Amino acid sequence: MLILARRLNEKIVIGDDICVSVVDIRGDQVKLGIEAPKTVKVYRQEVYDAIQSENVEASKSAISLPSLDPYLKSDND
Amino acid sequence: MTIQSKPYGQIEISDRQVITFPVGIFGFENLHKYALLDTGQPPFYWLQSLDETAIAFIIMNPYVFRPDYVLDVSGEDLDAIDYETDEDILVFAIVTIPEEESRMSANLQGPVIINRVRQLGHQAISLNQSWKTKHFIMDELEHAGAR
Numbered sequence: 001m002l003i004l005a006r007r008l009n010e011k012i013v014i015g016d017d018i019c020v021s022v023v024d025i026r027g028d029q030v031k032l033g034i035e036a037p038k039t040v041k042v043y044r045q046e047v048y049d050a051i052q053s054e055n056v057e058a059s060k061s062a063i064s065l066p067s068l069d070p071y072l073k074s075d076n077d
Numbered sequence: 078m079t080i081q082s083k084p085y086g087q088i089e090i091s092d093r094q095v096i097t098f099p100v101g102i103f104g105f106e107n108l109h110k111y112a113l114l115d116t117g118q119p120p121f122y123w124l125q126s127l128d129e130t131a132i133a134f135i136i137m138n139p140y141v142f143r144p145d146y147v148l149d150v151s152g153e154d155l156d157a158i159d160y161e162t163d164e165d166i167l168v169f170a171i172v173t174i175p176e177e178e179s180r181m182s183a184n185l186q187g188p189v190i191i192n193r194v195r196q197l198g199h200q201a202i203s204l205n206q207s208w209k210t211k212h213f214i215m216d217e218l219e220h221a222g223a224r
Binding site: 051 | 174
C-alpha cells in the first residue's frame with residue numbers, strides 16, 4: 001500500500017480525473033473531499049460492506065413468503 | 078419470453094418485466110438482467126436474476142411498513158436510472174426472511190430504485206443514515222401506532 005502524508009488542504013491525484021483533498025482535521029476525524037467522474041463509485045467502506053452482506057443474506061431467504069395481512073389489518077383498526 | 082425462476086420454475090413473462098441493472102447490485106455486480114415478478118402475495122414482489130436462476134430477491138414497497146420513509150439518495154444514484162420524474166420511479170426495499178419468519182427484515186439503507194419507463198434498476202445508498210440494512214417489518218408494523 002502506498003502511504004502519503006498530507007496536510008490540511010493538500011491533495012492527492014489518482015489517475016487523470018480523481019482528486020482527494022484533506023478538507024478538515026479534528027481530533028481523530030479527517031474530512032476528505034473527493035472529486036471523481038460520475039462513473040466512479042465512492043462509498044464509506046462500512047456502508048458498502050453492510051449492504052453487500054445484507055444482500056447476500058437476502059438472497060438466501062426461503063421461497064415461501066409469510067403473510068403480513070394480520071399486521072396490516074390491525075394497523076387499520 | 079420464457080424464463081427460469083427460483084420460486085416458480087419455468088414461467089412466461091412480458092418484455093416489460095425485464096429490468097436492466099447497469100452496475101448490478103452490491104455483492105452481485107456481475108448480474109445485470111432481472112425480471113420483476115408478481116408473487117400473488119402483496120406487498121411482495123420477486124426480483125429474479127435472468128443471468129443466474131438461483132439468485133432471486135424478495136422486494137417490497139417500503140411505505141407499506143414505514144409510511145415515513147423518504148427516498149434520499151445522491152444525484153449520481155438517480156442518474157444511474159436516467160431519472161426524470163418521480164412518477165416513473167418505483168422504490169423497493171430488499172427483504173431478508175430468516176428461518177424465524179417473524180424476524181423478517183427490510184433493507185432501507187440500500188433501496189432498489191427502478192425507472193419503469195426506461196426499465197433500468199439500481200441499488201442506491203440512503204444519504205439519511207437513520208435508515209438501516211435491517212428494519213424488522215413485523216415489529217415496526219406492530220409499533221406503527223406509537224410513532
